[in-house]
Amino acid sequence: MTSPALAARAALTLPYTHVESMFIDGNWVAADGAGRNQVTDPATGQVWGSVPDGSDTDVDNAAGAARRAFDTGPWPRLAPEERAKYLLRIADEVERRADALALTNTRENGSPIAESRGAAANAAGIFRYFATLAGYLGREDVRPFPSGVGESVVRRDPVGVCALIAPWNFPINLMVIKLAPALLAGCTVVMKPASPTPLSLRLIVDSVAAAGVPAGVVNMVTGSGRLGDAMVRHPLVDKVAFTGSTPVGRKIASAAGALLRPVTLELGGKSSAIVLPDADLDAMGGVLVRSCMRNTGQTCYISTRILAPASRYGEVVDMATTTIAAGRQGDPLDPATVFGPAATPAQFKTVMEYVASGHAEGARATTGGRAAVLGGGLENGCFVEPTVFADVEPAMKISREEIFGPVLSILKYDGIEEAIALANNTGFGLGGLVFGADPTAALAVADRIDSGSVGINFFASNHSAPFGGRHDSGLGTEYGIEGLNAYLSYKSIHRRASARGV
Template sequence: MIELHDDVYIDGRWRPSKSERRSPIFNPATGEIWANVPDGNTEDIDNAVAAARRAFPGWAATPAEERAGMLRLLADQIDARSDALSNCITTENGTPISETRSAPGYGAAHLREVASLAHLLTEEDKRSNPLSSGSSLVRRHPLGVAGLITPWNFPLGLIIVKLGPALLAGCTVVLKPAPETPMAARMLMEAIEATGFPPGVVNMVTGSAEAGSALVEHPRVDKISFTGSTDVGRMIGASCGRLLRPATLELGGKSPAIVLDDVDTSVLAANILKVSMRNTGQTCKACTRLLLPAHRHDELLELVAEVVSSAPLGDPFDPATFFGPLVSERQRQRVLGYMEIGAAEGAKAVVGGGLPAGLQRGFYVEPTVFRDVTPGMRIAQEEIFGPVLAVIPYSDVDEAVAIANDSPFGLAATVFGADIDRARNVADRLDTGNVGINHYGSNAAAPFSGHKASGLGTEFGPEGLSQYLTYTSIHFPN
């Protein structure tokens, strides 16, 4: 039975959408429609922004520790819905249940970590003036109404990493989740409602292009935070620049994994899937360029190919599955197109390269490893967002660093090596916002940001909180 929903969440309650359009939600494992939600319009966004604007003075005036307490209560509500949320995510975007089982707990933990930063908003910040006898008192204020636009690949976690700091800062929020994956966001609104946030503090409109554009361009929105493709991010950034509106843009990547010649092969084998092909390759941080030392190339390629070909592909609700379906037929065609491009460019698929046998239903592709890749090939330069790994040989560490940095992107990287100091020295030379040493690196307390075409601004930690604040300095003569 198809779940039918005609409402959006505005001003603390579910209300009928003003749009007559509806968006079908597909189960990527079967290709069948399982839900239907409003494709919100400009009027829905207007109503949501108006509610957020009305709620802003009261929420901004609420003591920071009370706002932090609400985040902790929301974390409890998410924990209580853990099974339902993980099942929902797997159903709406095909992420294997082995991954989504940890998503609610990660989101709840992230909210608690954000709540622990409340003291940064209350501690007096008085600074002496080095050029005179005076001093200054620095005040932090919430920016206002924040528009949050989130993607489909991690439809709960990537909302929470924006929602938590925005709310702690004292901003009110209008959320627009990806049109492919609105159902986990709807469940999150139920948790918001149960937590008891004041009406209008958090609002959500499901929808696609019209709703997103209306939110970005709305004259009463004070901040935009977007995660998604670089192309869309450029358009949002252009709009925010014209409007002189702060924006955080977490965009695409084509990240490298550099394998040093002293690598512990057991560490490489244990971590390469998560580093390069997490969530069936639909991860912005995925290190999909694998750089191998030329004198160990064939040996290490054979190891990686064996690991990838042995990872189970199939039903995302099977706990053993590592590779599930892609999110949509459109995404599958994109990935298949890049496989054809790679072959045409002269790369050779040593694993995969097309459609898997025995999976006629759903949006599946074969996990693929290409060898004979050169750094200038499109499969080595463009973000594919699927389970496609491009293997590139290098002669020495200087060349490896040069290849790694020869990219329009700079979101993430991994360095594999037994000598941690040597690996860290290589990491220091990479033009990227995040580097893992021998693993998939991330830390909710440390800044997450992209260089170059991978984005603007920062998420996570105190730096992420600062993205929702504006500052006033009060100057005293002595």
């Protein structure tokens, strides 16, 4: 008899599984590279798809198409309001593909379907938000000289051809947050999804094509990290945007620096949730998974370190333990599943090494703390039991390094000054949380956390507010008007005031 998990997968009809093509110059074309990259379901260990492992020639072709579309095509020359209309059509097309996108995403990386079902709506929302900024691009900007001798017309020009590289944890939205502002700005792009998640992005490309975006404006190649390096260094590329690990981000920054090429990097994090003495722990429990272990802990900004006051340490440990232990782990295609697998065997190995480190250094696992053993067709999946470690000390490895898995560490503090110092004692600066009943006091603590984003009693991304990391968490920002500015190049045209209208 077929197991439930395998039967559920056999019943799926997905638009893309084993494919031979890349999207270049407005068409799906055969890849030049002869190699293949397999796509594996991390919940079952089954290989269910494959894509071309692209070559330098594929990158050349994609970059060349983007260059021609930028230099001689209509896209950069359209009024921003016209480009915004395309973005709105893309958003509609993405929503039409919501089911296929969610199911493909979940099969690629094991995100619980309850999570991936929101990907299309969120992606559409990003396109629609950036469409609202067309007026900003089209607005006349004339600035008088302070001396009064003339004035300057400030132009906001598209930066050019952009290489966009996304990670595997949120393969759709972490690409769309680059693609949408680049398109509104008038740029053309070459996209590369992460190797484990190359199929779901094809549905975004289909949406772009269905919306009528001119050929060459959006191109996509697939392949290993070697292909991403070729994109970063390609002579026809003007800007790079990357989301992924800090070590890879450093290499990209080095290459971009040598080329004097602008780069946006959204990298790793090791964020903290400071629990103030007056915090409502019941309310905190209601948002704990979303804020501290979202997507089975595979989210860059979540606060995987909980800093609890000594006076309430036991209460916080009990609340976190009960909440995490109650979250169902299982088949990510089951809508009731809260925790799925690690996205890849390599990530499973990494997380288990951190779990072993926690045990070895004296932390106490109050729930989890080992690999999960599941049945029903999930025996070969990459499952780690959702884990809470108590009695964690600041010097422990699990307290200092990004784990990117379902592992929470709970540290104790005496006094708010120590809490803030603990929150700021990592090399990262991406997210953070403050839980407290007094909004004024909570805001005062949030202001002192050295991080690009901090939530008070919850955490969420706001399409209209900048999101970016400090220190080892990256360079630049995405989202908001600041995210649009990252795809612009400025030109000042100086003239005598009498030349107005010339």
